Amino acid sequence: MIPNPSPVQLKFLGGAGTVTGSKILVRTERHSVLIDCGMFQGLKQLRLLNWEKLPLNYDELDAVILTHGHLDHCGALPMLVKNGYDGPIYATLPTRDVTEVILRDSARIQEEDALQANEGGYSRHHPARPQYTEEDVDRTMPLFETHDDNEWVIINEDFKFCFRKSGHILGSAMVELVCQGRKFVFSGDLGRRRPLLMEPPYLVKDADYVVLESTYGDRRHSEKSPYEELAEVVNLTYEKGGVLVIPSFAVERAQELLLLLNTLKQDKSIPPLPLYLDTPMGIDVTDLYLHHRDWHSLTDEECETMMRDVHVIRNFEHSLHVLDKKGPKIVIAGSGMVTGGRVLYYLEQLLGNSQNTILLVGFQAPGTRGNLLRSGSDELKIHGLYYKVHAEVRQIGSLSAHGDQADLLWWLEHFKKAPQQVFLNHGETQASEALRLKITDTKGWPVTIAQMGVTYDV
Structure with missing residues (x-):
């Protein structure tokens, strides 16, 4: 001093x-x-x-x-x-x-x-x-x-x-x-x-x-295994025949989800559903994990597992066709608090159907659409229009x-x-x-x- x-x-x-x-x-x-x-x-x-x-x-x-x-x-x-x-x-x-x-x-x-x-x-x-x-x-x-x-x-x-x-x-x-x-x-x-x-x-x-x-x-965060929590939601949506949409932060959360989902597929804990990553930012950040090995704890094998059998969507024109083929699927899209980005398109298409599930996997700040969903709001305003919320909204707390x-x-x-x-x-x-x-x-x-x-x- x-x-x-x-x-x-x-x-x-x-x-x-x-x-x-x-x-x-x-x-x-x-x-x-x-x-x-x-x-x-x-x-x-x-x-x-x-x-x-x-x-x-x-x-x-x-x-x-x-x-x-x-x-x-x-x-x-x-x-x-x-x-x-x-x-x-x-x-x-x-x-x-x-x-x-x-x-x-x-x-x-x-x-x-x-x-x-x-x-x-x-x-x-x-x-x-x-x-x-x-x-x-x-x-x-x-x-x-x-x-x-x-x-x-x-x-x-x-x-x-x-x-x-x-x-x-x-x-x-x-x-x-x-x-x-x-x-x-x-x-x-x-x-x-x-x-x-x-x-x-x-x-x-x-x-x-x-x-x-x-x-x-x-x-305190949930002490449940994130593998178990995620598998429960995926299997529930599969049984309903719906689409699972996961609004996700592009950094860390998207990469965690990819690793968890592909590991669950390998273990046959969930069915081999089509998995779409529709966040250009998340795709770019995932690539960064391969270039900065000293800044995370993943092995080379885990880095490869992260992107295995993932349908990568870079252009919004391709987003418009993800839902063309009916049947259960998983879509990870930005943004994590539903404030903007590609996830808004999917919500416009899917919120009105109770077969579908919206899974919140991170903090939802007051005033965001994610917070409204978490709080049980029965409608959501997107691009000036109101959409009724009939899809099931779930949240897991083990991924923070x-x-x-x-x-x-x-x-x-x-x-x-x-x-x-x-x-x-x-x-x-x-x-x-x-x-x-x-x-x-x-x-x-x-x-x-x-x-x-x-x-x-x-």
């Missing part, structure tokens, strides 16, 4: 009181860095924040450090660049590759949605415009500077950092940041103790300040890439001494509050639930 260190400020510009839009500004008297630059999703009042210019001086921002490539952590980068940022974006190599896939897909969806809205006349904005385009992504990607995990990077006289594997998705890492003699640890999204595809999270031994996600801070309350407490148990302060972010209010109470009751540590837009002096 240095004597009488000058103040360091933390300001949460997103991911506080919500699970989307993660952005944390770390500022000293001379310099500032941004941890993550995510897009808001879900509730309209959150999505509207994406159109607002961030309350920071872009010329004085020294760097962006990215924990991983999910849209709620990286999706606003092109907007940051559009507003004048031209400094480095630090990430691991696989995070850089995943982020490019995610951002290009996001830009394409926004451009397509704007076009459809203008043609269909169902937007209140005339004309409807995307928040960013692929050209904006083209200007963003050259700013990336990649580093390995455990490699210390000096940004300037105030900041140095290193990445530590977080076990969440391909390339994901927590950020260990040293600023004026104090150590800050930003968990990003923290994986589980025994992830299906990743290595377990790196165990931090000490820190002065910890910023910890709390997505599942109020609950986020640590649950027990996993988060397990990770904290490895600290040799109490941090000066723990900040909880990236969680709904009840989840963060439950985790705060659990930490204070079991460990006696000081815990603050981060508030959006509030500056914390440390």
